Amino acid sequence: xxxxxxxxxxxxxxxxxxxxxxxxxxxxxxxxxxxxxxxxxxxxxxxxxxxxxxxxxxxxxxxxxxxxxxxxxxxxxxxxxxxxxxxxxxxxxxxxxxxxxxxxxxxxxxxxxxxxxxxxxxxxxxxxxxxxxxxxxxxxxxxxxxxxxxxxxxxxxxxxxxxxxxxxxxxxxxxxxxxxxxxxxxxxxxxxxxxxxxxxxxxxxxxxxxxxxxxxxxxxxxxxxxxxxxxxxxxxxxxxxxxxxxxxxxxxxxxxxxxxxxxxxxxxxxxxxxxxxxxxxxxxxxxxxxxxxxxxxxxxxxxxxxxxxxxxxxxxxxxxxxxxxxxxxxxxxxxxxxxxxxxxxxxxxxxxxxxxxxxxxxxxxxxxxxxxxxxxxxxxxxxxxxxxxxxxxxxxxxxxxxxxxxxxxxxxxxxxxxxxxxxxxxxxxxxxxxxxxxxxxxxxxxxxxxxxxxxxxxxxxxxxxxxxxxxxxxxxxxxxxxxxxxxxxxxxxxxxxxxxxxxxxxxxxxxxxxxxxxxxxxxxxxxxxxxxxxxxxxxxxxxxxxxxxxxxxxxxxxxxxxxxxxxxxxxxxxxxxxxxxxxxxxxxxxxxxxxxxxxxxxxxxxxxxxxxxxxxxxxxxxxxxxxxxxxxxxxxxxxxxxxxxxxxxxxxxxxxxxxxxxxxxxxxxxxxxxxxxxxxxxxxxxxxxxxxxxxxxxxxxxxxxxx
Numbered sequence: 001x002x003x004x005x006x007x008x009x010x011x012x013x014x015x016x017x018x019x020x021x022x023x024x025x026x027x028x029x030x031x032x033x034x035x036x037x038x039x040x041x042x043x044x045x046x047x048x049x050x051x052x053x054x055x056x057x058x059x060x061x062x063x064x065x066x067x068x069x070x071x072x073x074x075x076x077x078x079x080x081x082x083x084x085x086x087x088x089x090x091x092x093x094x095x096x097x098x099x100x101x102x103x104x105x106x107x108x109x110x111x112x113x114x115x116x117x118x119x120x121x122x123x124x125x126x127x128x129x130x131x132x133x134x135x136x137x138x139x140x141x142x143x144x145x146x147x148x149x150x151x152x153x154x155x156x157x158x159x160x161x162x163x164x165x166x167x168x169x170x171x172x173x174x175x176x177x178x179x180x181x182x183x184x185x186x187x188x189x190x191x192x193x194x195x196x197x198x199x200x201x202x203x204x205x206x207x208x209x210x211x212x213x214x215x216x217x218x219x220x221x222x223x224x225x226x227x228x229x230x231x232x233x234x235x236x237x238x239x240x241x242x243x244x245x246x247x248x249x250x251x252x253x254x255x256x257x258x259x260x261x262x263x264x265x266x267x268x269x270x271x272x273x274x275x276x277x278x279x280x281x282x283x284x285x286x287x288x289x290x291x292x293x294x295x296x297x298x299x300x301x302x303x304x305x306x307x308x309x310x311x312x313x314x315x316x317x318x319x320x321x322x323x324x325x326x327x328x329x330x331x332x333x334x335x336x337x338x339x340x341x342x343x344x345x346x347x348x349x350x351x352x353x354x355x356x357x358x359x360x361x362x363x364x365x366x367x368x369x370x371x372x373x374x375x376x377x378x379x380x381x382x383x384x385x386x387x388x389x390x391x392x393x394x395x396x397x398x399x400x401x402x403x404x405x406x407x408x409x410x411x412x413x414x415x416x417x418x419x420x421x422x423x424x425x426x427x428x429x430x431x432x433x434x435x436x437x438x439x440x441x442x443x444x445x446x447x448x449x450x451x452x453x454x455x456x457x458x459x460x461x462x463x464x465x466x467x468x469x470x471x472x473x474x475x476x477x478x479x480x481x482x483x484x485x486x487x488x489x490x491x492x493x494x495x496x497x498x499x500x501x502x503x504x505x506x507x508x509x510x511x512x513x514x515x516x517x518x519x520x521x522x523x524x525x526x527x528x529x530x531x532x533x534x535x536x537x538x539x540x541x542x543x544x545x546x547x548x549x550x551x552x553x554x555x556x557x558x559x560x561x562x563x564x565x566x567x568x569x570x571x572x573x574x575x576x577x578x579x580x581x582x583x584x585x586x587x588x589x590x591x592x593x594x595x596x597x598x599x600x601x602x603x604x605x606x607x608x609x610x611x612x613x614x615x616x617x618x619x620x621x622x623x624x625x626x627x628x629x630x631x632x633x634x635x636x637x638x639x640x641x642x643x644x645x646x647x648x649x650x651x652x653x654x655x656x657x658x659x660x661x662x663x664x665x666x667x668x669x670x671x672x673x674x675x676x677x678x679x680x681x682x683x684x685x686x687x688x689x690x691x692x693x694x695x696x697x698x699x700x701x702x703x704x705x706x707x
Contacts, residue, residue, distance in 0.1 A: 033137040033154050035397075036342040036385060037329050042493050045387070045397050045438040045448045046141040047074065047505040049541060049555075051134040053158065058616070058648060060665060061171035061179040061697060062128035063200055063213075065089070065153070070595040070622060072136040073539035073557040074505070075151065078588075079676030080689045081204070083211035084244035084271040084305070087123045088588075088677050091138055092509060093535045093561040094150020094456070096588035097516070097680050099525070104150040104456055106142070110157050110219070110233050112279040112297045116321060116350045117379040117405055118459040119148030124237060125275065127217035129169065129181045130196035132158035138539070139507060140452025140487040143432045144399045146346070146381050148456045157219045157233060160192025161185040164706040171663070173697035176203030176210075192221040205692045206245040207260040208269065214238040227285040232278075239273040246308070247679040247686035257673065257690035263308040268362020275301040289331035293344075298322040301352075306362050309524065314364055315356040315371065323348035334388075341386035349378040371474070372412040373422055375460045380404045385434075393441065397450070399434040405457050409464075409476050424476025426463065430455040430484070444495040456483040458515055458527060465526045467519050467570065472526065480527050485511040499545035509535040510564075514586075516631065519570035520683035531565040533586060549600055556594040558625075561586040569631055571681055580631045587633070588680040592625030603652070611659060613652050620646040629678045629687035642674040658704030665697040 029052075034044035041050055049072040059067035066077035066087055076096075078088040090096040095104035102121040107114035115121035126134075137152040145152050167183035181198040200213040220232040246261025246269060263269075279297030286292060304316040327344035356371030357364060385399035404427070411422035436450035458480040466475040491505035511533045518528035537559035545551045566582045585591075597620045603612035622644045628634060649664040668691070676691025 031135050033135045033152055034141050035340070035387060036327065036344075037340065042495070042501075043438075043440075043446065045395070045436050045446075046450065047138045047489065047491055047503070047539060049073070049136045049503075051136070053132050054612075056128055056131060056134070057661075057701070058618075058650060058663075061173070061177070061200075061699060062169075062181070062198075063179060065123050065126060065128070065134070067128075069134065069136065069153075071541075071553070071555050073503075073541045073555040073593075074138045074537070074559075075136055076590055076593050076624075078678070078689075079691045081206065081209060081676060081692060082244060082689060083202075083209075083213070083239070084242040084269070089123060089153075090589060091136070091151025092507065092537065093559055093586060093589045094148075096586065099679055099682075103459060104148050106145045106149045106152045108152065108154040109235070110155070110231060110279065111281050111295050111325075112233070112277070113323065113348055115148065117147065117348045117377040118350075118407065119457060120459045120461070122275075123153075124213075124239070124273075125235065125277070126155045127157075127196055127198065127215055127235060129198050130157050130183065130194055130217045130219070131155050139489045139491075139505065140434050140436065140450040140454075141397070141399070143452040143454035143485075143487065144383055144385055144401050144434055146383075146401055146403050146432070147379060147405050147428070147430075149454055150456070157217065158185075158194060160187045160194050160219070160221060161705075162187050165703060166706065167701070167703045169699065169701045171697055171699035173665075174692070174695035175205045176201070177697065178202075179699075190222055192219075194219045204243065204245070205695075206258050206690070208243045208264045209245040209260070211242045212240055213242075214240075227287075229283045230280065231282075232280045234279075235275075235277045237273065237275040239271070242271045242273070244269040244271065244305075245689075247682055248688045248690065249684075249686050250688065253675060253688035253690050254673075261686050262684070267306060267308045267312045267359065269306055269308055270362065271303070271305045273301070273303050275299065291329045293327040293329070294325065296322075296324045306359055310358060310370075312359040312361075313356060313370070314359045315354070317352045317354045317375075319350055319352035321348070321350035338389040339386060341384070343384040344382070346379070346381045346383070349376070351376045369413065371422075374408075374410040374412075376406075376408040377460055378406045380406075393439060395438045395440065397434070397436040397438070401432040403428075403430045403432065403455070405429075405482075407457075407460060407463065409460065411474070411476075413474075420473050420475045422464070422474040422476050424463070424478055426458075426476075426478050428455070428457045428482045430482065446493045447491070449490045450487070451489075452487045454485045454487065456485070456515065458482070462515065462525070462527045465524050467526045470570075472519070472521060472524055477526060480515060481513045481529050483511050483513045483515050483529070485509055497544075499543075501543050503539075503541040505539045507535070507537055507539075511535075514563075516567075517569065517571065517681040520681050525681075528567075528569075530563055530567045530580070533562065534564050535559060535561045535586075537561075549602065550598070551601070552596070552598040554594065554596040556592075556596075558592045559589060560591065561589045563631075571631060571683075578632065584631060584633050585628050587628040587630050588678060590624040590627045592623065594621065594623040596621045611652070613654055613659075616648075616650045618648045620648065622646070627675075627678060630681045634687070642672060644672055644674070645669040655702075656704070658702065661701040663697070663699035663701070666694065667696070668692065668694045670694075 029041040031041045034046040085100040107121040114125040135154045164186040169181040171179040216236040246264045277299030281295040301319040325346040358368040383401040407426040415421040434452035438448040463477045466477040489507040513529040514533040518526045539557040599618035601616040603614035652661040671694040677689040
């Protein structure tokens with residue numbers, strides 16, 4: 001801790017002198033994640049970053065969250081270039097072990113969960129072309145969002161325009177990348193509509209990595225009376241093709257990074273996804289600074305994936321998921337002390353029919369089912385959170401969440417001596433308290449300290465297999481317990497000068513019963529609990545405007561994540577036991593991570609357009625430190641630290657009443673060859689997913705009012 005603390009304080013001092021995002025964060029930026037109600041991000045008693053629309057547009061073709069969320073410290077998105085497995089996102093080390101999808105992090109879109117009750121989420125559900133802003137919350141207050149809240153990522157769809165407006169975007173780039181988006185927005189008789197449809201395709205950098213996506217996102221907003229606001233959101237995500245190039249071993253990743261992993265092409269390894277979701281939220285103003293909010297949603301997801309396991313296999317699910325929530329917000333006084341509070345209830349449930357079988361040349365074999373079961377996951381949670389302004393300089397925040405998470409699995413495959421009944425149930429109950437204090441030293445400095453407890457249940461997929469007598473069996477693994485964590489955090493938010501800001505956070509996280517791999521073999525994983533882990537780290541985000549034309553930003557973090565006690569693991573062979581010693585680093589977590597940008601702009605804002613017009617040129621630097629690939633602490637080749645530079649360019653013009661913007665990017669300017677992502681504890685030592693070499697992108701955007 002002392003070394004990390006000294007490094008963080010030193011970096012904060014350096015950034016305060018002027019090196020800090022090209023989109024300078026302003027004091028008046030509003031966030032809701034930290035308090036469940038609107039408040040200035042500067043006053044939020046937590047580590048929370050807001051990524052605005054301008055940063056989302058400037059980050060790239062708006063395909064993946066990784067383009068813009070690199071600006072949030074403490075958040076790592078590894079570049080796997082694998083659309084069959086989704087992004088590999090971790091916050092303060094939570095979520096790093098995920099081989100597919102997002103876990104350990106709560107995803108919310110317009111207040112509706114994109115994370116199932118067991119903690120598994122899909123970042124591809126976010127339609128970036130119609131997203132107005134994204135908030136990233138880390139630390140103790142995130143625990144008030146329930147199961148698997150190592151952090152919270154919230155996306156908010158933009159509001160409708162006042163006049164009918166059409167938009168069009170088109171991008172093309174290296175390795176056959178094509179991206180098109182069509183958008184319409186209008187407000188008619190108080191009804192606001194945003195309709196967005198986007199397409200994406202790529203042939204991929206590596207063999208067997210082509211992908212196609214089509215996505216629609218629509219938002220209808222209206223106010224039936226002066227007290228009520230209603231949003232209705234519909235999202236459709238259609239991915240008819242996402243080939244999986246799999247991982248490579250150390251030698252292949254260095255000598256031939258474009259090749260696919262073993263048998264990826266032979267068995268046509270790929271994923272097919274179709275998801276539809278309809279949700280609605282309502283806010284009712286009760287008067288006297290009190291309001292009531294409600295949400296309800298329903299969705300379906302069909303997922304089929306072809307794998308190499310068992311010389312060709314497939315697994316598929318048909319999921320229906322739904323939920324509801326009710327929240328009360330108030331503001332008042334208690335014995336002369338101003339109070340703000342929120343209390344609510346959330347119920348979410350997912351039910352899915354999961355099947356699996358054998359395949360040949362990437363097609364299902366008839367009458368070859370090896371898996372047929374119903375899986376259910378449900379959470380039923382109550383929460384309360386309050387802030388008391390005990391004086392002009394001191395405020396207290398406290399909260400409590402009571403979570404009840406239930407799993408059920410019903411196996412329809414007849415049990416045999418070698419294939420046991422996979423049915424089972426599990427229930428996890430946890431109370432998550434949070435307590436914090438903020439010292440509002442003056443108008444330009446806030447210092448806060450927080451403590452919280454959280455928990456992370458295993459997912460249904462992590463409970464699917466057990467190891468008995470050194471052999472994998474399909475028994476529902478009820479031996480895996482939920483991980484319980486204690487979070488300690490201190491932070492500061494400082495505005496040393498106009499158009500400059502520094503956010504600093506230091507944290508310690510101690511976890512009991514961390515969920516880790518017990519054994520991995522032929523595409524199957526069984527999980528267990530490690531006795532304890534610790535995560536110690538710091539985060540800095542800083543912004544400044546050097547002059548009218550030059551701005552800079554930096555977002556950097558460091559973490560020491562390790563196992564605090566030794567434990568036994570079978571890792572790649574259920575019959576071979578190995579000791580993971582105390583002090584071993586938790587795999588999949590880079591020990592340092594940095595994004596920095598310096599930008600020159602000629603952009604000016606006119607009263608007519610209210611949007612910056614002109615040229616913007618930015619040089620970006622992305623750094624990632626040492627990363628281990630398994631619990632035995634093997635390292636990713638070829639170096640322990642990577643430095644990548646990107647160049648971005650944009651030019652915006654006014655055209656009649658509309659706007660035209662041209663974009664250009666060159667990523668990996670110096671053509672560095674490096675490992676973008678790792679598959680943690682991969683059984684055949686094919687851990688490595690190479691990142692792309694130098695690549696380019698060109699884009700054009702048009703926004704035009706129709707009157």
